[in-house]
Amino acid sequence: MEVDDLNEQKNENLQEEKIKMIQPTSLKDPKLENLQETLLDWINSTLKAEHIVVQSLVEDLYDGLVLHHLLGRLADVHLPLAEMALSDSAQIHKLEAVLGELDKRLSPTEPKWSVHSVHKKDLLSTLHLLVAMVRHFQPEMELPSDVTVQVVMAEVGAGGIRSRVQTEVLTENRKNSENLTGAEGDANPMEQLLKLDTGKVDTVKQALLDFANANMVGLGLQVSDLEKQFSDGVMLLLLIGQLEGFFVPLHDFTLTPGDHAQMMHNVSLALSFLADLGLQISAIQAQDIVAQDTEATLKVLYALFSKHGRQEEMMSALL
Structure with missing residues (x-):
């Protein structure tokens, strides 16, 4: 025994x-x-x-x-x-x-x-x-x-x-950090972007939507509602996999989550991947993404965009 x-x-x-x-x-x-x-x-x-x-x-x-x-x-x-x-x-x-x-x-x-x-x-x-x-x-x-x-x-x-x-x-990329850090030296540039007028925030949101769709097209997927479609963690995990070039095993997450616990697990797993990548998401909680909090969702997507996107295009559109 x-x-x-x-x-x-x-x-x-x-x-x-x-x-x-x-x-x-x-x-x-x-x-x-x-x-x-x-x-x-x-x-x-x-x-x-x-x-x-x-x-x-x-x-x-x-x-x-x-x-x-x-x-x-x-x-x-x-x-x-x-x-x-x-x-x-x-x-x-x-x-x-x-x-x-x-x-x-x-x-x-x-x-x-x-x-x-x-x-x-x-x-x-x-x-x-x-x-x-x-x-x-x-x-x-x-x-x-x-x-x-x-x-x-x-x-x-x-x-x-x-x-x-x-x-x-x-x-970090020093040039991007200097260009996108606000005048107050905010650790997360999205904090400053969210303080802009509604029209410019909408521009940021559309840029992140376009960024997500450009990288999800290979999977035959399209995002139209950032808060809702990323709230269960599935789209977020797939997007991270596409950007970073790795496949998340299906047994590690729930592809069709049916309850809050499964959604929390998916989002928590995605946030752990982002932390491993060194992206600034320490202040973001999984429950905020699941609750379809706009600010939290945009911060997560911006963290990915800041690494893989073309920030100068967004900045020129805002200036």
Whole structure:
């Protein structure tokens, strides 16, 4: 009986395992290499007085020592931790303490890093963490703009391995960010667009409708009512799949949702995809989309449009 329980537990763990990694071809992207070099220079200049030299973002940061020193220099926080952590358990303990303090200051809504991923020398997680640290502690510093990577998302279960490839944003497109951020520096440009007069808001809405239809035509689908047709999450999932070039398995969502719970599941899944892509949707709740809230729906579609659309055309129409 104990053996059966053990096997059942192993199967449950197998079904839950998810793997996320940068595609090997993306590792040779000059933009990614430039970002890594910039972050290395930043770390070394920050820790120069302490005579610490980092040569690899993953090989030199996984044990918590460098991150601990960065925390001290940038936030003046000095934790009572041993300088050197040699065993895995000691390194994990140190990372838990250091990342705990960093997360308090970075306040990530959906952290793209963890103690486990950093300790396992995951480059993607480490890059997300360092970019977030630069943005918070030294916002005046310019990082390479518009750095994206192709990421393999794999799920390992009892039935085998399912995988898809998606684009993940490491740094935003600086030009688009400067052009579309409002005078008040609003984090979400749609907040500013929605403050325009009714005629211009209608222009924005029509542009997003045209954008959605242009990308759904290949599926033989057409959108005429943004709020209503995106409220159950189906159209949104299909649109994301079309734009990002991956297929969402039909068993992951309900193609014809019949109740509120199924709609919430679909929309929540879509929002999780957008978060993985690095798009600004942290303030949007699934229930708002399901409730056909115009502002929330437009913000979600604008997040996709800002990455895949031709923003200059919308801006010229509004000016």
